[in-house]
Amino acid sequence: MQSTRKIRVLIAKPGLDSHDRGAKVVARALRDAGMEVIYTGLRQTPEQIVETALQEDVDVIGLSILSGAHKALFPRIMELIKEKGLTDVMVFAGGIIPEEDIPELKKIGIKEVFGPGTPTDKIIKFVLENLPKRT
C-alpha cells in the first residue's frame, strides 16, 4: 500500500521576505518529479508551517528564506516539529544562508541547506535518497 502513496512535500516560506522565485521553481520541479507538493505562499509563521505539515501529513518540508532571519525562525520551527511529534518528517532548507550558519542548522535537525545555483535535479535526488521511512 505504502508504495502507491505519492511523496508529500510542503514547500514553505517563513519570514517576511517575498523572494518566492526559488520556492516556486523547486515546488514545480518536485511536482514534475511526481511528488505531491503543497506550497502555502509567503510569510508563514513557524506555527502555520508546522500546522500545515501536520494537517497535510507531509513526508518532507522544504523551507525557503532569503531575509536573513533563519537564525531566529528555523530553531522555532524545529522546536514545534518536535512538540507536535512530527519527528519522522525530513526538513531541508534553501535560500541565502551563509555557509558558516549551516553546521548550526544541521545540529537542530535540518538535513541539508541548498544555496543559490543548486540544480533542481540535485534537490529531487536528495529528497528521494533521504526520504524518511514511514511507520
Place this chain on the structure above:
Amino acid sequence: MFDKERIKEIEKQRERWENTTLPKWISHHPERRKEFRNHSGMQIKRVYTPEDIQEMDYMRDLGFPGEYPFTRGLHATMYRGRIWTMRMFAGYGTAEDTNKRFKYLLSEGETGLSTAFDYPTIMGYDSDHPMARGEVGVCGVAVSSLKDMEILFDGIPLDKVTTSMTINGPASTLLAMYVAVGDKQGVPREKLGGTTQNDNLKEFFAQKLCIFPPKPSLKLSTDVIEYCARHLPKWNPISISGYHIREAGATALQELAFTLYDGIAYVESTLERGLKVDDFAPRLSFFFASHNDFFEEIAKFRAARRLWAKIMKERFHAKNPRSMWMRMHVQTSGCTLTAQQPLNNIVRTTIQALAAVLGGTQSLHTNSFDEALCLPTEEAVRVALRTQQIIAYESGVADTVDPLAGSYYIEALTNEMEEKAMEYIQKIDDMGGAIAAIEKGFFQKEIANSAYRYQREIDEKKRIIVGVNEYTIKGEEEYPLKILRVDPKVEEEQIARLQKVKRERDNRKVKEVLEKLHYAAEKDENLMPTIIEAVKAYATLGEITEVLRKVYGEYKELIVI
C-alpha cells in the same frame, strides 16, 4: 532609410552569400547551436542587414535625442552634458548605521541617496510587532516613527541631495516622514527632490510585498501621485518598476510590457482624480533591470522609451513633451549574481551596467559582488560604484549619444521588442486592465512559467552560467568573503527607541489624528495631508498602517506556481 533598389541588391547578394560562402564555411565549422534565442525567446539571426530594418524611417522611429519619440535618449546631449546619477541602494541596521553608510557613499562621490527599508517597515509593521522578529534592520533600515527618519537624514541637507525610497504599501507614510524632516530642516517643500517607489500594482505579481487588496493599493499609489502633483513639484511620486517583475523570473519582453501596462493603469487612475495628464505625467518615473543578454537589454531600454512616448501621445493625448519622457533608473540584475566564484559577479555587473548606459538610463545602481551571499560589505559596494565610474570616465562610451543607433541588429531588436510588447498590452486591455489581469493571475502565471523555463535551461545546460553549471571549481575553496552581518542588538535598540517615542509623545493627539485618518480613509479622501499630520505627532508606521488595514482589509495571496 534605404531605397528599394539598394535593398533588392542587398537581398540578391545575401542569397548569393547564403549559397556560396556560408555553406562552404559551415560544412567545416558548424555553428555552436541549431538556433540562437535571447531570454525573451526571440530568434537571433546569423547576421543582420539593411533588409531587417528596411521599413524604418529615421525621423519617425529614431529622430534626434531630446525629441519625440525619444528612442535616442531623453536629452539632447545625454552624458556629454551630465553623467547619469550613480545611486546606490543602501540601508541596514538602525537609522544611525544607515546614516553613516549614506555619508560614506556621499563622500565617495555618489550623487543621490537610495534607501532600503527592512521587511517589517516595508510591510507596515513597527519593529516590536511579533511578525518583525528576527527581521529588524536585517535587509534594510528599520523606520517605525519620525524619530528614526530624523536620525536617518541627520546632517544631510535635504535641499542638496535627492533621495529614493524603496517603499510601496506604506509609501505615503514614509513620504510624509520625509516631508516632516524637510519641514524641520527648513527646506521648502517645492525643493524636496527624490522618488518613492510607490508602485503597488507590481507587488501583486512581482515583489509580493502586498499589504492591502489591489483596489485600495492602487488608490494609495494614486494619492501620492496626486498629492505630489499639487504640492511637491520636484518629487517623483512613483517609480513604475519592471525590476521586480524581471527578478521574479519574467523575460525582458514581459518586463517591458507589464511595466508599461502598470504605467497605463496609474495614468488612468490619476486622470480620474480630475488632474490633466500634463499636470502629473512629467513626474512619473520608471525602474528597470539590466540582465545578462547585452543587446537584448539595450533594445529593451530603447523600445521602452519609444513605446511610452507613443502611449502618452496617442493614448493619453499628452501635449507637454516631458509627459512623454520615460525617465528611468536601472539596477543590474540581482538574480544573475552567483554565490559560486563571487568575484565573477563584478564582470557580470559591468556588462549589465554598460547595457544600461548604452540604453540611455538616467540613473544606475550596480550590485555588489557578494550579494548572492549577504548584504554588501563596504569594499564590495565600493567596487560596484567604481564600476560605474570606470564606464563613465574611462571607457569613452559616454562621449556620444546613443552610439548603437543604426546597428541593424539593435534596431531590428528594438522594433521587435516594441511590437511584441504592444501585443501584450492589447491582450491586457482585452482582459479588462491591470487589476483584472492580477485577479486572474495572468501576470503571475506568465512569470512563473518563464522562471521555471529559465531554471530548466540552466539545469539542462542549454544556458551556461559560468561557475554554476560550467567552469566550476571542485570543493569551492574560493575567495574568502567577509560577510556583513547585522548585530541582533539592533532589534533591541530599535524597540527601546520606539517605546521611548511612544512614552514621550502626546498620546491623546496621536489618538485623535488616527481617528481622523480612519474617517478620511472611509470617506475615500486623499490621505496624504492627514498622514503628514499623523507622523508629525509621532504616530508610528505600524499604527497608521493598522488603521488602513482595518478600513481596507488585508490582501490574501493568490498562489500561482
